Amino acid sequence: MSHPVSPLAPKALAALPPIIGVRLATAAAGIRYQDRTDVLYVAFDQGAAVAGVFTRSKCPSAPVDWCRRNLGVGAARALVVNSGNANAFTGMKGAQAAGLTAEIAARVADCRPDQVFLASTGVIGEPLDAQKFDAVLADCDERADAFAWPDAAKAIMTTDTFPKLATRTAILGGVEVAINGIAKGAGMIAPDMATMLAFVFTDAPVTAAALQPLLSRGADKSFNCITVDSDTSTSDTLLMFSTGTALPRGAPVIDDHRDVRLRSFRRALDDLLTDLARQVARDGEGARKFVTVDVEGATSARSARRIALSIANSPLVKTAIAGEDANWGRVVMAVGKAGEPAERDRLAISFGDIRVATEGARDPDYDEAAASAYMKNDEIRVRVDLGLGRGKARIWTCDLTKAYVEINGDYRS
Amino acid sequence: MSHPVSPLAPKALAALPPIIGVRLATAAAGIRYQDRTDVLYVAFDQGAAVAGVFTRSKCPSAPVDWCRRNLGVGAARALVVNSGNANAFTGMKGAQAAGLTAEIAARVADCRPDQVFLASTGVIGEPLDAQKFDAVLADCDERADAFAWPDAAKAIMTTDTFPKLATRTAILGGVEVAINGIAKGAGMIAPDMATMLAFVFTDAPVTAAALQPLLSRGADKSFNCITVDSDTSTSDTLLMFSTGTALPRGAPVIDDHRDVRLRSFRRALDDLLTDLARQVARDGEGARKFVTVDVEGATSARSARRIALSIANSPLVKTAIAGEDANWGRVVMAVGKAGEPAERDRLAISFGDIRVATEGARDPDYDEAAASAYMKNDEIRVRVDLGLGRGKARIWTCDLTKAYVEINGDYRS
Numbered sequence: 025m026s027h028p029v030s031p032l033a034p035k036a037l038a039a040l041p042p043i044i045g046v047r048l049a050t051a052a053a054g055i056r057y058q059d060r061t062d063v064l065y066v067a068f069d070q071g072a073a074v075a076g077v078f079t080r081s082k083c084p085s086a087p088v089d090w091c092r093r094n095l096g097v098g099a100a101r102a103l104v105v106n107s108g109n110a111n112a113f114t115g116m117k118g119a120q121a122a123g124l125t126a127e128i129a130a131r132v133a134d135c136r137p138d139q140v141f142l143a144s145t146g147v148i149g150e151p152l153d154a155q156k157f158d159a160v161l162a163d164c165d166e167r168a169d170a171f172a173w174p175d176a177a178k179a180i181m182t183t184d185t186f187p188k189l190a191t192r193t194a195i196l197g198g199v200e201v202a203i204n205g206i207a208k209g210a211g212m213i214a215p216d217m218a219t220m221l222a223f224v225f226t227d228a229p230v231t232a233a234a235l236q237p238l239l240s241r242g243a244d245k246s247f248n249c250i251t252v253d254s255d256t257s258t259s260d261t262l263l264m265f266s267t268g269t270a271l272p273r274g275a276p277v278i279d280d281h282r283d284v285r286l287r288s289f290r291r292a293l294d295d296l297l298t299d300l301a302r303q304v305a306r307d308g309e310g311a312r313k314f315v316t317v318d319v320e321g322a323t324s325a326r327s328a329r330r331i332a333l334s335i336a337n338s339p340l341v342k343t344a345i346a347g348e349d350a351n352w353g354r355v356v357m358a359v360g361k362a363g364e365p366a367e368r369d370r371l372a373i374s375f376g377d378i379r380v381a382t383e384g385a386r387d388p389d390y391d392e393a394a395a396s397a398y399m400k401n402d403e404i405r406v407r408v409d410l411g412l413g414r415g416k417a418r419i420w421t422c423d424l425t426k427a428y429v430e431i432n433g434d435y436r437s
Numbered sequence: 438m439s440h441p442v443s444p445l446a447p448k449a450l451a452a453l454p455p456i457i458g459v460r461l462a463t464a465a466a467g468i469r470y471q472d473r474t475d476v477l478y479v480a481f482d483q484g485a486a487v488a489g490v491f492t493r494s495k496c497p498s499a500p501v502d503w504c505r506r507n508l509g510v511g512a513a514r515a516l517v518v519n520s521g522n523a524n525a526f527t528g529m530k531g532a533q534a535a536g537l538t539a540e541i542a543a544r545v546a547d548c549r550p551d552q553v554f555l556a557s558t559g560v561i562g563e564p565l566d567a568q569k570f571d572a573v574l575a576d577c578d579e580r581a582d583a584f585a586w587p588d589a590a591k592a593i594m595t596t597d598t599f600p601k602l603a604t605r606t607a608i609l610g611g612v613e614v615a616i617n618g619i620a621k622g623a624g625m626i627a628p629d630m631a632t633m634l635a636f637v638f639t640d641a642p643v644t645a646a647a648l649q650p651l652l653s654r655g656a657d658k659s660f661n662c663i664t665v666d667s668d669t670s671t672s673d674t675l676l677m678f679s680t681g682t683a684l685p686r687g688a689p690v691i692d693d694h695r696d697v698r699l700r701s702f703r704r705a706l707d708d709l710l711t712d713l714a715r716q717v718a719r720d721g722e723g724a725r726k727f728v729t730v731d732v733e734g735a736t737s738a739r740s741a742r743r744i745a746l747s748i749a750n751s752p753l754v755k756t757a758i759a760g761e762d763a764n765w766g767r768v769v770m771a772v773g774k775a776g777e778p779a780e781r782d783r784l785a786i787s788f789g790d791i792r793v794a795t796e797g798a799r800d801p802d803y804d805e806a807a808a809s810a811y812m813k814n815d816e817i818r819v820r821v822d823l824g825l826g827r828g829k830a831r832i833w834t835c836d837l838t839k840a841y842v843e844i845n846g847d848y849r850s
Contacts, residue, residue: 082776
């Protein structure tokens, strides 16, 4: 798409190191876009343990069905992702297209189709012509190398204005292991499973049994804490592949997510997932401001989260932030409509460090000029203290601008 | 406000007949707006039975607190409404301002303060200077007449682009009775209690005990079926006043909402409330299209309603409609995210009479040109059949345009 790069994009792309056992190639299948890549092929030559978290949509895409079914099968040997067509709501033909894609990739990777994982992103409801992958994937395995991370992140973009990459290292049993991740997503972003697509790779020898709870909990603290527009995709997919190729270097095999040796790894993974999730919010369609909503003093963490989401998803709060207006009245409104315990007379609201409301009324020291100056920042923090308990939550989002409407009024036609 | 009149506005304002026992006057207090009226005073010289439905916000405005407290007191003698300032989240001072307003009005109307009903709409969190009402209301009772309906509807507007009025007649015990209503609301409109303010008046001798369930149920079928932006106001207020002045003409006193003689009255009231609610959706901020979402075949009415609201509140569905794009994939997404029972392979989606999807995939007879032509209409109907049960629901909304963002990014500053 030809939208200008988000002003909230990171200044530089993260430089991802090679992970032994992971090779990547991209290709242009012309599924929807011209003059750009739209297919990502990833080979796991020695196989990889897989974990996955998927959309909770009741109408998931065919690739989501496919991945869910094959998660338990065993080692992954390949991943194929396409952009431009989500292969969602395509009925029996969609399932057939997913199956055919896996068959084609299995021939290329010399494995079984159920060892191929799939993800598709783009328009919903259009039949996906999987036959195209035959010619496109043919030379991908030959071409795939350990360095194509930036290309990989670009190939999976749709309305994204910048590719999203992150990397971390962790110590596992005294050995350094790597975690690389790429993601895409800009609209139709909301919990649960906020990102549309994210793929994480590691050489740490963590089995699928241990990887799945690590990934699920990590997603709860990262991708499930962002929202762009409250719309949840049919295709949201977070897959993590662990090649175990740090084993020869002395990293231990970890089979239980409670293993104390996972401490550094877990922290690095959580950090990487949060990094990617925040990049998605920073690329929210039409976003000009990155917004952190912090709710504390709620009766429970769950209640805090609901209130934070009510604020982060409120069109009136989001448009006020776009207008650089410290309109805390709309924050009150969003707190009130969440339906969670709240007492007007105990509520305090701040923008950044500027407290605008306290004890159910405007702060007596409220300085409109200071608040207005703060709202001109690229990054805005909205803080709400309910004064009732100890529950807290943080949600990341972005503002709602005319560009969002423009992008989404023009996307398909 | 200086926004152009919604293209969805009714061609002509409804002409409301006098209702004996109801006199209206408007005034300009300069609370926020210049060169327009912002205060409505209504006198019920012979008193009126009152019923009310209010916002479910946990942070309601001071006037909402006031009205709730006084609903049970007995006959209403006056109603005072101001626009420009919602007197919400104004703490103890807000409650005092409401009390002072009622005291001033009580002197004017020669009644007790608890016989005065109040509503305020506008900016949240600004202190309301009720002292202003002293001078402003002074001559209102003298000036009040039975004909000022259009002026009344105008005085309560905020971002509304047209005044909202409706009238119906009903037969009660063989006697014709009248029901008049006015409403305001354009943004921060969502169930529950979608309108910000609506006031209904009748000469039918229906007691408060009978009026309340009639009004509550009527609201469920009307104001609670519209949404503009999913944001619920702190101030939503629907009040109904029954003067009983049709009694001398032979209308019977009705004390039980189940009384069979109420049939015509109930139908007329429901119809009037729906008329006003639809006018509010038609004046949704920035609206260019009026949208009816019909969901059927759900497992229950409640489930159908949730799915319909998920569709009607989806920014991606609303921007697609603004872009005249028959993007049914986004409707699938919104069905999927509602979390209600849905089976992809039984789902059918139509825009108007054009079925675009059936049995989990694009309709084989789908004609994109016909669908595109349909999307150019001012009124769009989105129909979803889940194919699971008999639950159905209808929600009214509008599209999401750049003008919405513009209006709400500029409202306060």
